[in-house]
Amino acid sequence: MxxxxxxxxxxxxxxxxxxxxxxxxxxxxxxxxxxxxxxxxxxxxxxxxxxxxxxxxxxxxxxxxxxxxxxxxxxxxxxxxxxxxxxxxxxxxxxxxxxxxxxxxxxxxxxxxxxxxxxxxxxxxxxxxxxxxxxxxxxxxxxxxxxxxxxxxxxxxxxxxxxxxxxxxxxxxxxxxxxxxxxxxxxxxxxxxxxxxxxxxxxxxxxxxxxxxxxxxxxxxxxxxxxxxxxxxxxxxxxxxxxxxxxxxxxxxxxxxxxxxxxxxxxxxxxxxxxxxxxxxxxxxxxxxxxxxxxxxxxxxxxxxxxxxxxxxxxxxxxxxxxxxxxxxxxFDILPKKIASPYQNAWATNVPDLKEYGDKLLVFGMDYKYYKDHKLATPYLNYNVSRQFFKKIDNYDEIRTIYNAFEKDMPDVIVDTNGDGQKLLDYITIIQKQYEKVELENGLIIFSKIK
Structure with missing residues (x-):
């Protein structure tokens, strides 16, 4: 072995x-x-x-x-x-x-x-x-x-x-x-x-x-x-x-x-x-x-x-x-040119360096690769299950729960891969005011905490 x-x-x-x-x-x-x-x-x-x-x-x-x-x-x-x-x-x-x-x-x-x-x-x-x-x-x-x-x-x-x-x-x-x-x-x-x-x-x-x-x-x-x-x-x-x-x-x-x-x-x-x-x-x-x-x-x-x-x-x-x-x-991707490695979608590659913006992240989307060398902020690790609750942001109790989660563990960076981060911040303006929107060279949208 x-x-x-x-x-x-x-x-x-x-x-x-x-x-x-x-x-x-x-x-x-x-x-x-x-x-x-x-x-x-x-x-x-x-x-x-x-x-x-x-x-x-x-x-x-x-x-x-x-x-x-x-x-x-x-x-x-x-x-x-x-x-x-x-x-x-x-x-x-x-x-x-x-x-x-x-x-x-x-x-x-x-x-x-x-x-x-x-x-x-x-x-x-x-x-x-x-x-x-x-x-x-x-x-x-x-x-x-x-x-x-x-x-x-x-x-x-x-x-x-x-x-x-x-x-x-x-x-x-x-x-x-x-x-x-x-x-x-x-x-x-x-x-x-x-x-x-x-x-x-x-x-x-x-x-x-x-x-x-x-x-x-x-x-x-x-x-x-x-x-x-x-x-x-x-x-x-x-x-x-x-x-x-x-x-x-x-x-x-x-x-x-x-x-x-x-x-x-x-x-x-x-x-x-x-x-x-x-x-x-x-x-x-x-x-x-x-x-x-x-x-x-x-x-x-x-x-x-x-x-x-x-x-x-x-x-x-x-x-x-x-x-x-x-x-x-x-x-090792040693395959004929016409055959792509089956792991190409599973590998965590091509991740932009976000260290300059902070250490604690929240990612909207199923791209765990952004958490490489970073820590999770808020409880929302798995977006596939969390999005079920983000859909209910027009509900007062749900907004309060999300707000409390942010207040307890505020992210330094919010990575918005699918636009849902923008929608959430639009509903919770008191949190939105603490971030500035940044578009990276590769087109990725992030929200960086104002220091």
Whole structure:
């Protein structure tokens, strides 16, 4: 893993816009602010907690995020290999599942950063482990633990909620016929979410959480940081490898019933991962990391089924070279001239230097790149959810709330990428008088605080 990732770690790879988003969020929380109360964002709370702890203890940088991501990936690989051997998913005990997991965890270079999806995947694997070890431990406790881990996974990345449904379906199909036992998975999930909602109620953040993360969902614009065509460009090689592994596995007839059940479970995993991406409010390549367990599982089966060792070695090296070429080529933009890097819209590039105007920013728009080397002022980090409330500026209570937020944490610079900043200031003239409008050379409109 280190050898594969070293070029990325040492290379001059641009920051992702989302990475700046997470840095800004972590720094804001590290100042003592509370999520959903002092910071308006619809990112899942457990991931926000990770960014808060990291920002508080280590600061925020791409290198730190790469380091924590590598650590989580190693844990996931070890756990995946261990659970497959203990559940006797293969006809022999082997390190190949763990090896394939480490290899496929580098399919896209943004798999190497600390994304909410990567954090969530750690808990999903613990939930999968409980599904697989059920016959060797207390059934009720394993089912309850499955619900708890899937609940934690959805607290890290909310679309992971769909894996609870996968777990219940798998239990009903392969393991458990009692409705009372199946209900334990939902109880475990409810314990996790119920505890967090009680905490939010205690800090007076429950209403804001519901508004930002639930009620606002129908009105959110889908954030295509990568288009479906760009996602397909990154996914086509892994998809072919996955299909070949599945075909080889399901056409082999020497598996016992428990092994076939695990294979069917991993097939359901693929379907669930697809649903979690489709129903997400954004599209970006690090979401594809949810396929890594299934991809590793079926590829390991394919390699172990091949009887000729030389052919298995050739297959392994072919797969490795294919996805390494894809990863390096797209990360460093080493592609044919007619093919643009799929990350071109996700990279935080071409950011004007606003340091001369001040350190604290508020951005109207989904361009997190402007927060690079700056701090967030006011709670309005995620414009996709905040704009639902900016639309109500003809309401007195809403204007008062916005005014109080400005007064408490006044921005040095307001970056207006879409004209909504001008509309807001026109309504709240007492704030507008404290700023002067500036048009930069590239046409960007900002409002600089009068000193």
């Amino acid at each position: 280190i050898i594969i990732r070293l070029p990325i770690w040492m290379g001059d790879i641009p920051l992702l816009s989302d990475e700046i988003h997470w840095f800004t969020l972590g720094d804001k929380l590290a100042e003592g602010n509370s999520m959903y109360v002092d910071v308006w964002d619809n990112i899942a709370p457990l991931s926000a907690g990770f960014y808060w702890v990291i920002a508080s203890l280590f600061g925020t940088s791409q290198a730190i995020f790469f380091g924590f991501a590598a650590f989580l990936t190693l844990i996931q690989s070890y756990l995946f290999n261990l659970m497959m051997n203990r559940s006797e998913a293969y006809k022999q005990k082997t390190f190949i599942p763990g090896l394939m997991y480490l290899l496929f965890s580098n399919l896209s270079y943004d798999f190497m950063t600390l994304s909410p999806t990567l954090i969530s995947l750690t808990f999903l694997l613990f939930g999968l482990r409980n599904l697989l070890r059920m016959e060797r431990t207390d059934v009720e406790q394993s089912i309850l633990n499955t619900g708890i881990f899937f609940g934690l996974a959805s607290l890290a990345y909310m679309p992971s909620f769909s894996f609870l449904l996968m777990g219940i379906f798998a239990l009903a199909t392969f393991r458990v016929s009692s409705f009372n036992r199946l209900f334990l998975a939902f109880v475990g999930f409810t314990i996790v979410w119920g505890s967090y909602l009680v905490y939010l109620y205690y800090i007076d953040g429950l209403e804001e959480f519901v508004n930002l993360c639930m009620i606002a969902i129908p009105d959110l614009k889908h954030d295509f940081q990568l288009t479906w065509e760009q996602m397909l460009m990154l996914a086509v090689i892994p998809a072919v490898i996955l299909l070949l592994g599945m075909f080889k596995t399901f056409s082999y007839n020497a598996f016992i019933n428990s092994q076939q059940n695990i294979q069917q479970l991993m097939l359901i995993w693929v379907i669930t991962a697809t649903l979690s991406i489709v129903f997400s409010s954004f599209t970006i390549s690090y979401q594809l990391i949810l396929y890594v367990p299934a991809l590793s599982f079926f590829s390991a089966h394919e390699l172990l089924i091949i009887r000729k060792k030389l052919l298995a070695e050739i297959t392994l090296w072919t797969y490795s070279l294919l996805f390494l070429t894809l990863m390096i080529g797209t990360a």
